[in-house]
Amino acid sequence: MASAARQEREPAAPQGASQISPSGESEKRRQILEGARQVFMASGFDGASMGEIAKAANVSKGTLYVYFDSKEALFEALTTEAKTGLAENLFRLDEDDPDVRAVLTRLGTSYLAMMARPEHVSIIRMVIGACEKFPRFGQAFYEAGPACGVGRLKAYLDAQVAAGRLAAADTDLAAKHFLQLCQAGMLTRLLFNAGEAPGEAEIAHRVAEAVRVFFAGYGPAAAR
Incomplete structure (x- = not known):
């Protein structure tokens, strides 16, 4: 048995597999x-x-x-590959773009639209449900998505600090602050199915406020 x-x-590879x-x-x-x-x-x-x-x-x-x-390998591939692709496309930031407010506004808008997608919320729920039994699922998902996105945003913020467009700061923490300012409880609401996904007006308001608060803390002294 x-x-x-x-x-x-x-199973062995099917006949003709080498010709695929x-x-x-x-x-x-x-x-x-x-x-x-x-x-x-x-x-x-x-x-x-x-x-x-x-x-x-x-x-x-x-x-x-x-x-x-195995089912475990399939689940991990499904969740991490999708997250990696989203992070790479979403956080494709031009470090030479001097309009920091515009860059953050575009990023925040795309970020919230992606976070609010029902299939994205469902994937997060699945990973949370599985990672207690398989901790590596949560680690892999985190590294493929949130950590990757924060790292790319940090690199952009580092360039803006060097150019004098932002104040010197812990840019890793600043990147996390901006993303959290954008979603500010929205994801929690969606994970618990405690409300509808935000519309364009709510997303625009959230992002505008996130940029305002971010610059109040991290903008150059003249801009505060």
Whole structure:
């Protein structure tokens, strides 16, 4: 029985696998991740099974295990890769852009719009629910998303401090302050399903206030 289970979990690569093009492998992997997303969203980590995921992805269990050797590996890939892509695109900041207020306003607006997306809130809930049992899930998710975003914003703030556009400060903490000023309880509200996602007017108001308060604390002395 153990041998049979091992064969099911660790099948040999399918015949002709070496002939699969990189683009084909990438497409199949995305197909599996999309199926996994549907199942994890509906059932959570504990309630999902590899059989259900294979069915949702329209692949065989053998093919599924070629790409991911466990449910844990699939869950981690799904949550961290999505977060990494968002962080890299969202925090693509031009360190030479001198209009700090405009840069922070654009970032804050995009950041809140992303944070308020129902699928993003659901992923956070899933990770929180799973990381007590699997702490590495939370660590990987944090490093791929929040830590990456803070690091990129810090680099931008460092450049502005060097140029004299912001006061000298702990820029790592300043980056965290700005992001927290933007969302200021919004994510908590959404995680607990205690209200609707913000509309454009609320997002604009939140970001304008965040920029105002940020400059009151970190702007050059003449701007305070």
